[in-house]
Amino acid sequence: MSAKIYRPAKTAMQSGKAKTHQWILEFDQETPRRIDPIMGYTSSGDTRQQLKLFFDTQELAEAYATRNGIEYRVIAPKETVRQTVSYTDNFRFNRNQPWTH
Structure with a gap:
């Protein structure tokens, strides 16, 4: 079981820095995803991929x-x-360059 700890970057859609001050622990994918042969949906048996843990500091x-x-x-x-x-x-x-129309 391994994970990555990071602080998210600001969204490109807005200039604000909301939700960029917390640190996130996100688990890595352990089993490959499968494609359902009938419907074509992508699925996985690994439920830890859906989990994000939020922390105030990196420590x-x-x-x-x-x-x-957890590694x-x-x-x-x-x-x-x-x-x-x-x-x-x-x-x-x-x-440096002249101003013109």
Whole structure:
């Protein structure tokens, strides 16, 4: 039984950072998924794939995994670098490219 511990990135649909402050412990797939020959549905007997555990800190998630004997790997979050852009920079006299229509 193995799992990954990560902090989710912000959604691309909105600019807010909701739901990005918690850490998630998510189990890896242990058995391959099967395709039902009659209906074509994809199914699996492994119910741990459906489980996500939320923690406030990375240390709490790691402590839970070690306490329950779960092998885990931590995926470090990538911090975004915010570029400050000013509207007045479009009209600077020392621009790299001239401003034209």
